[in-house]
Amino acid sequence: MRTHPLALSIVILAGCSFEGGSSSPDAGSEPEVAPRATWHQDVAPILAEHCVSCHYEGGIGPFSLENYETSSSLAPVLLAAIESGEMPPWSAISSDDCEPRHSWQNDPRLSAEEIATLGLWIEDGTAEGDIATATPIPERAEYDLEGKNAQVAPPAAFTPSGTRDQLICLVIDPEIDQLSWLTGLQFNPGNLETDHHAVLSVVPAEGIATMNELAGPDGVWDCAGGVAVPGSYPLGVWVPGQAPTETPNESAIPIGADTMMVLQMHYHPTGNDHAPDLTTIDLRLESQPPKRMFFFSVVGNAFEAPNLLPGPNDVGGTEFRVPAGIQGHIERMEFALDFDDGPRLPVTAMFPHMHYVGTDMKVTIERATPPEGEPSEECLVNMPSWDFDWQQTYFYDAEYGELPTIGTGDTIKIECGYDNSLENPGVTRMLQDEGLANPIDVLLGEETTDEMCLIIMGVMVDLPAGP
Numbered sequence: 460m461r462t463h464p465l466a467l468s469i470v471i472l473a474g475c476s477f478e479g480g481s482s483s484p485d486a487g488s489e490p491e492v493a494p495r496a497t498w499h500q501d502v503a504p505i506l507a508e509h510c511v512s513c514h515y516e517g518g519i520g521p522f523s524l525e526n527y528e529t530s531s532s533l534a535p536v537l538l539a540a541i542e543s544g545e546m547p548p549w550s551a552i553s554s555d556d557c558e559p560r561h562s563w564q565n566d567p568r569l570s571a572e573e574i575a576t577l578g579l580w581i582e583d584g585t586a587e588g589d590i591a592t593a594t595p596i597p598e599r600a601e602y603d604l605e606g607k608n609a610q611v612a613p614p615a616a617f618t619p620s621g622t623r624d625q626l627i628c629l630v631i632d633p634e635i636d637q638l639s640w641l642t643g644l645q646f647n648p649g650n651l652e653t654d655h656h657a658v659l660s661v662v663p664a665e666g667i668a669t670m671n672e673l674a675g676p677d678g679v680w681d682c683a684g685g686v687a688v689p690g691s692y693p694l695g696v697w698v699p700g701q702a703p704t705e706t707p708n709e710s711a712i713p714i715g716a717d718t719m720m721v722l723q724m725h726y727h728p729t730g731n732d733h734a735p736d737l738t739t740i741d742l743r744l745e746s747q748p749p750k751r752m753f754f755f756s757v758v759g760n761a762f763e764a765p766n767l768l769p770g771p772n773d774v775g776g777t778e779f780r781v782p783a784g785i786q787g788h789i790e791r792m793e794f795a796l797d798f799d800d801g802p803r804l805p806v807t808a809m810f811p812h813m814h815y816v817g818t819d820m821k822v823t824i825e826r827a828t829p830p831e832g833e834p835s836e837e838c839l840v841n842m843p844s845w846d847f848d849w850q851q852t853y854f855y856d857a858e859y860g861e862l863p864t865i866g867t868g869d870t871i872k873i874e875c876g877y878d879n880s881l882e883n884p885g886v887t888r889m890l891q892d893e894g895l896a897n898p899i900d901v902l903l904g905e906e907t908t909d910e911m912c913l914i915i916m917g918v919m920v921d922l923p924a925g926p
C-alpha cells in the first residue's frame with residue numbers, strides 16, 4: 460500500500476457520541492436530543508454503496524470505511540473529499556455549457572440527500588446509533604464476471620520496482636483458434652499495492668510482427684505511450700474498484716482466430732520490495748455472432764496532429780505545443796466523419812485520454828443533417844477536471860434507440876485544456892518522474908513528457924442476420 464499522508468495524520472477526534480451509554484441522567488440541564496443521523500441507521504449504508512468497493516481492509520483505498528471507528532474519526536475529511544468531488548473518483552461531470560443527453564452507468568457519486576445526511580451526522584456528533592436496528596448493509600460486490608468461460612494471462616509475472624510510474628506491456632497468447640465474440644471481461648489484479656490501471660488489447664495478424672519486435676523474446680516492453688501496434692484495438696480498461704465490463708445491447712467484440720493480445724499495466728511502485736504482479740483477465744466468449752458488433756473508434760491527436768485548429772500560443776503556424784509554465788492552454792481539433800454510404804452508428808461509451816499536463820476535456824458533435832430526434836449539436840462527454848489516475852470507460856445509461864448517433868457529414872470537435880505550470884500536481888509528478896526541476900514545452904507524443912488529446916468511442920454496428 461502506498462503510504463498516504465492522510466493515513467499518517469489521522470487524528471482521532473474526541474468522541475462526543477449521544478449514544479452508547481456515555482450520557483448520564485444528571486450530566487446537566489441540556490435535554491438529550493436524538494441525533495438526526497447515526498452510523499448504523501444512515502451512514503454505513505451510504506459508505507458501503509459509494510466507497511467500500513475500494514476502501515475495505517486490503518483494498519486500494521488507504522483506509523477501510525467499513526467500520527464505525529475509522530469512519531467517525533475521519534468524518535469531516537470524508538465529507539470534504541466528497542464535496543470537493545475528489546471522492547469517489549469520477550471525472551465525467553456535466554456543466555452548463557456541456558451536458559450530455561444521458562447520465563452514465565455505474566455513476567458512484569452521492570445524491571445531494573446522501574451528502575446532507577453525512578452533514579447532519581457530523582453536526583450531531585457522529586453518533587453510532589443502535590446496532591440492533593441497523594439498516595442492512597449490502598455485501599461488498601464481488602465483481603465477478605457472470606458466465607465467464609475463459610481466462611487469459613501473461614506467461615510470467617512482472618515485478619514493478621523503483622519510485623517512478625511504469626507502463627508495461629505484456630504479450631498474451633489467448634489461444635483462440637476460431638472467430639469468437641467477447642461479451643464481457645473482468646480483470647483480476649495481481650497486486651493491488653502496485654496495479655493502478657490496465658488495458659487489454661487484441662493484436663490481429665497484421666500487427667504480430669511489430670509486437671514481437673517491440674516485446675523481444677521475453678514478451679515484455681516499456682510502453683508509456685500505448686500499445687502502438689498496427690491494427691491493435693482495446694477490449695477493455697480496468698481501474699481499481701471497477702465492475703466487470705459488459706458489451707451493451709446484444710453487441711459483442713470480435714476476436715479473430717490466431718490473434719494475440721497485449722496487456723498494458725500501469726504500475727505505481729513505491730520503491731519498496733513489491734510482490735510480483737500476475738494480473739489475469741476473465742473473458743466471456745461466444746461462438747455465435749451477436750446482433751451487432753461493438754468496437755472502439757479512436758478520434759483525436761495522439762502521435763500526429765491532423766485536424767488541429769490554430770491556437771493563441773502557436774508559433775509560426777498551427778502546432779500542438781503546450782508552452783512551459785503556461786496555464787489555461789487549449790488545443791482544439793475537428794474531425795469530419797465519412798462512412799461512405801454506411802448507416803449512422805449509435806455511440807454507447809466514451810473513454811477520454813490525455814497525460815499528466817491535461818486539466819479538462821470536452822467532446823461535442825455537430826450534425827450536418829441530424830436525423831429526427833437528434834439535435835444538430837450536442838455534448839458527448841465533459842471532463843472539467845481530468846485525472847490521469849482514474850481513466851475509465853463511461854457508458855451512457857440509455858436504451859439502444861436513445862443513444863446519440865454519428866454518421867457521414869458530422870463533425871466531432873475535441874477541446875483539451877492544459878496547465879503546464881508547477882501548480883498542476885500532474886506536472887510536478889511528471890517532472891519528478893523525469894528528474895526535471897522546471898516545466899518544459901510539451902508536444903504531442905507517447906512519452907510521459909508528451910501529451911495527447913483523444914477520445915475513444917464505443918460504437919455499435921448492426922450485423923446482417925445469421926442464416
Ligand code: HEC
Nearest residue numbers: 465509510512513519520521536537540546547548699700
Ligand atoms: C474507485 C476506488 C475508490 C472509491 C470508490 C473511493 N475511494 Fe477514496 N480513495 C481511493 C484511493 C486509491 C485513495 C488514495 C489516494 C488516491 O490515489 O487518489 C483514496 C483516498 C481517499 C481519501 C484521502 C483523500 C486525499 O486527500 O487523498 C479520502 C478522504 C477518501 N478517499 C474518501 C472516500 C470516500 C468518502 C468515498 C466514498 C464516498 C471514497 N473515498 C470512494 C479510492 C477510492
